[in-house]
Amino acid sequence: MSVLLQTEPNNNALVAPPSLENQPVQMHTGGGVGAYLRKVGAIADKDLRAEIRAKEVFSTMTVFSVLAVVIFGMAFDLRVAFPTSVVPGVLWAVMLFTGVLGLNRSFGAEVDRGSLAALLLAPVDRSAIYFGKLLANLFFLLATQCITLPAILVIFNVNIFQTWILVSLLLGTVGYVTVGTLFAALSASVRARESMLPILLLPVMLPVFMAGTKITGLVLDGKGLNDIQRWLGILIAYDLIFLVVAFLVFDLIWEEL
Amino acid sequence: MAESLISVSNLYKRYGSKNVLKGVNLDVAEGQVMALLGPNGAGKTTLMRIVAGLARPNRGDVTLGGVSLGKAGTELRRYIGLVSHLPLLYDNLSGWENLAFFARMYDMQTPEPRIEAVLHAVDLWQRRRDAVRTYSRGMLQRLSIARAILHNPPVLLLDEPDTGLDQTSSQMLHSLIRQLGASNRAILLSTHNLDRALEWADSICLLRDGKIAYQASAATLTGASLRQLYAEASAS
Numbered sequence: 001m002s003v004l005l006q007t008e009p010n011n012n013a014l015v016a017p018p019s020l021e022n023q024p025v026q027m028h029t030g031g032g033v034g035a036y037l038r039k040v041g042a043i044a045d046k047d048l049r050a051e052i053r054a055k056e057v058f059s060t061m062t063v064f065s066v067l068a069v070v071i072f073g074m075a076f077d078l079r080v081a082f083p084t085s086v087v088p089g090v091l092w093a094v095m096l097f098t099g100v101l102g103l104n105r106s107f108g109a110e111v112d113r114g115s116l117a118a119l120l121l122a123p124v125d126r127s128a129i130y131f132g133k134l135l136a137n138l139f140f141l142l143a144t145q146c147i148t149l150p151a152i153l154v155i156f157n158v159n160i161f162q163t164w165i166l167v168s169l170l171l172g173t174v175g176y177v178t179v180g181t182l183f184a185a186l187s188a189s190v191r192a193r194e195s196m197l198p199i200l201l202l203p204v205m206l207p208v209f210m211a212g213t214k215i216t217g218l219v220l221d222g223k224g225l226n227d228i229q230r231w232l233g234i235l236i237a238y239d240l241i242f243l244v245v246a247f248l249v250f251d252l253i254w255e256e257l
Numbered sequence: 258m259a260e261s262l263i264s265v266s267n268l269y270k271r272y273g274s275k276n277v278l279k280g281v282n283l284d285v286a287e288g289q290v291m292a293l294l295g296p297n298g299a300g301k302t303t304l305m306r307i308v309a310g311l312a313r314p315n316r317g318d319v320t321l322g323g324v325s326l327g328k329a330g331t332e333l334r335r336y337i338g339l340v341s342h343l344p345l346l347y348d349n350l351s352g353w354e355n356l357a358f359f360a361r362m363y364d365m366q367t368p369e370p371r372i373e374a375v376l377h378a379v380d381l382w383q384r385r386r387d388a389v390r391t392y393s394r395g396m397l398q399r400l401s402i403a404r405a406i407l408h409n410p411p412v413l414l415l416d417e418p419d420t421g422l423d424q425t426s427s428q429m430l431h432s433l434i435r436q437l438g439a440s441n442r443a444i445l446l447s448t449h450n451l452d453r454a455l456e457w458a459d460s461i462c463l464l465r466d467g468k469i470a471y472q473a474s475a476a477t478l479t480g481a482s483l484r485q486l487y488a489e490a491s492a493s
Contacts, residue, residue, distance in 0.1 A: 035364055042361040050349040053388065114343030117311055118404065122362035123334045 039124050043132025047106075048139060056109075057102045058140055065098040065148040073155035083156040088216035091160060092209050094148060095141070095169070096176070100198045102140045103180040106133050107188035116188070120254060130181060130250040137177040137184075145169065158220065164228055168215040171235040175208045178239060182246045185253050211235050260322075262287045262412055262443035263308060268317035270303055270467075277303045278314070279467040285443040285460075287411070290434060292454035292475070293447040294483075295464035296491040301447040304464070305416045308445065309339045321412050335363060338405035342417040344397040345404065348390035352381055352400050355389060356407055363408040375403040380429060394421035402430065406437065413437060415446040419453055431457055451483050465490040 051057050072090045080086050110116035119129055152160055183201045187193040211231040218228050263285040270278040278300045285291045293301050306312040308319050310326055310333070319326040321336050339345070346355050353372065360368035376382045379399040384392070389400065398421055405413060415434070419427055434457055438444050448454050454461060455475050463471040463486055470490050478486075 039362060042358060046347065046350070046358050049354065050347055053349040113348065114341065114345050115347055117339070117341065117343075118345035118359065119362070120311060121309060121334055121337060121339055122359065123331045123364070124362050125331060 036125060036128055039128045040131045040135065043119075043129060044135035044139070047133065047136035051136075051140070057105050058143060061098050061102050061140060061144040062147045064101055065094050065144055066151045068094045068097065069148060069151045069155055076156075083158050084217075084220045087152060087156050087158045087160065087220065088213045090156070091148075091152060091169075091216055092172070092212045095145065095173070095212075096202065096205055096209060097198075098144055098148070099137075099141050099173075099176055099180055100201065102137060102144075103177070103184040103201070104194055104197050106137055106181060106184045108184070108193055111188045126251045126254060127247050130185065130246060133185075134177055134181045134246075137181050138173065141173050141177060142170075145173070160216070160220075162219050164219045164225065164232075165216050168212050168228075168232065168235060171232070171239060172208045172212040175235060175239045175242060176205060178242045178246055179204055182242070182250065182253075185250070207234060207238055211238075260287055261285065262322055263445060264320045264323075265304070265308065266318050266320075268304070268307065268319065269315045270300075270307060270312070271315050277467050278307075280317070281464070281467070281469055283462055283469065283472070285445055287441045287443055288438060289460065290438040290444040290446060290458045291460045291462055292458035293445060293462050293464060294449075294451065294454055294487060294490075295447075295470075296487075299464040299490070300467045301464055302416055305339070305341075305414050305445065305447060308412075309337055309414050310334060311339075335408060336410050336412050338408070338410035338413045340398075340401050340405045340413075340415045340418045342420045344389075344401045346389050346397065346400060349388060351386050351388055352376065352392070352403075353385040355400065356403060359404055359407055365408060368407075371407065371409075375407055378406075378433060379403045395423050395426040398422055399426060399429070402433065406433075411442050413442055413444045415444065417447055417449065419448055419450055427453070451487055452480055455480060455483060463487065463490055 069090065072086070072094070076083070076086045076090075107116065110119065120126075149160055152158065180197075180201055183197060183204075187196045187200060190196050211234040215228045215231045215235075218231075261284040263283075265281055265283045268278050268281040269276070281300070281304060283291070293304065295301050303312065307314050308321075308326075313327070321329075321333060324333055326333060347358070350358065353376070356372045356375065357368065360372060365371065373382070376385050379402055381396060381400055381403065384396065389397065392400065398418065402415075402418060405415075418430060422430060431453075434444060434446070438459075446454070446458060448457075455478060458475050460474050461472070461478060461483065462469060471486050
C-alpha cells in the first residue's frame with residue numbers, strides 16, 4: 001500500500017525552477033479497471049498514511065476496545081461461573097462499538113476539512129472513493145482486533161484463537177465496514193453525525209451480531225463446521241448483498257455535498 | 258470573439274424555501290478573468306459550486322467548452338480546477354504528498370516534474386516535505402492554488418482565493434492569475450476585495466440576491482464607481 005503515493009525526487013532547488021508552461025500535463029483518460037483499482041488503492045493509502053502521522057483513529061479504537069473488555073471482565077467476574085458463556089457477546093459487542101469510533105472519522109474528517117469536495121471534483125468514480133475508504137476502515141478494525149483478542153484471552157482466560165472464530169470475525173468485520181462505510185458517508189454531513197451513525201448502523205448490524213455470537217459460542221462449545229455452516233452462510237450472504245448494494249447506491253449519496 | 262469556455266444559462270437554485278439563484282446567465286471566454294462580486298448571501302459560492310459540479314441546479318444549465326455539465330460523465334471534471342476559501346487539503350500529509358495524491362486521482366503520467374513546477378510557482382518548494390498542518394493560512398491557500406492548477410485545467414474557479422493572503426502572497430497570486438488567464442483559460446473569481454477585482458479581472462459581474470445586477474468590462478469602471486455599485490447592491 002505505502003508505495004502507491006509517489007515519493008518526491010531527491011533533487012533540490014539549485015537549478016532554475018521549472019516553468020509552469022514548460023510542463024505539459026499528460027493524463028490517462030478512461031483507464032478501465034486498472035485505473036479504478038489504482039484510485040481505490042491511492043485513497044486507502046492516503047488514509048493509512050494520514051493515520052500513521054495523526055494517530056487519531058487507531059489509538060482511540062484500541063484504547064476504547066481494551067477498556068471495554070476490562071470493564072466487561074470486571075462486571076462478569078463477580079457473577080458468571082463460565083466465562084465461555086459471555087465471551088461471544090463481549091467479543092462482538094466490543095467489535096461493533098469500537099468500529100463506530102473509526103467509521104465516524106472516516107468521512108467526517110474529510111467533511112470537516114473540506115477535502116471531500118476536492119476528492120469529488122476529481123475524475124474519480126464515487127464507488128472508488130467508497131472502496132478506498134472501506135479498505136482503510138477494514139485495516140483499522142482488523143488491526144484493533146489484533147489487540148482486542150489477546151486482551152479477551154488474558155482477562156477472560158478463554159482461547160478465542162480458533163480457526164472458525166477468526167473466520168467468522170473476518171467475515172463479520174467485512175460486513176460491518178461494508179455497511180458502516182456506506183452509513184458513515186450518509187451521516188457525514190449531518191450535524192449530529194456522532195450520535196446519528198450508531199443509531200442508523202447498529203440495527204442493520206443485528207444479523208452480523210447474531211451470527212457472529214452464535215458461531216463463537218458454538219465453537220467454544222466444541223462444535224464443528226457442520227453446526228456453524230448455516231451461520232457462516234448468513235455472514236457470507238450479508239457481505240455479498242451489502243457490497244453490491246453499496247456499489248449501486250453510493251453514487252446517489254453525494255449528488256450534492 | 259474568443260470562444261466561451263464557461264457558459265451559464267438561466268440558472269436557478271433553491272435550498273429549502275430560499276431561492277439562492279434566480280436565473281443567472283454569464284459567459285467567460287477563454288483567456289478571460291471574470292470577477293464575481295456581491296455581498297454575503299448573494300449566491301457567489303452557490304454559483305461556483307454549481308459550475309464546479311459540486312451542486313446541481315434546479316433549473317438551467319452550465320456548459321464547459323460546449324459540453325453540458327449535467328450530461329457529462331466524470332471525465333469533464335478534468336477541465337475544472339477549484340480554489341475554495343477552505344484549503345481542501347489533507348493536513349497530516351506533506352505538501353508534496355497532497356499533490357502526489359491528487360496527481361493519482363487525475364491519472365497524471367509522470368507527475369513529478371509538474372508537481373515540482375507548481376510548487377515553485379506558488380513558492381512552496383522549500384516547504385514541500387513539511388506536514389500541511391504546519392503551514393500558515395497564506396501557505397495553505399497557495400498550496401490550494403497549486404492543487405487546483407496541478408492538472409492544468411482550462412477552467413479555473415477561484416472562490417475568494419485572496420482570503421488570508423499577505424501582501425506578498427497576494428501579489429504572487431495576481432501574477433499567477435495573469436499568467437494562467439493569458440494561456441487560454443477561463444477564470445471565474447469571487448472576491449470581496451473590489452480593488453483586487455478591478456486589478457485582476459477583465460470583466461466584473463455583480464450578483465445581488467441571486468440575480469446579476471451589473472455586468473461590464475473592468476476597463477469601463479473605476480474604483481469609485483464599482484464601490485458605488487457594490488454599496489447599492491449591499492443596501493438593497
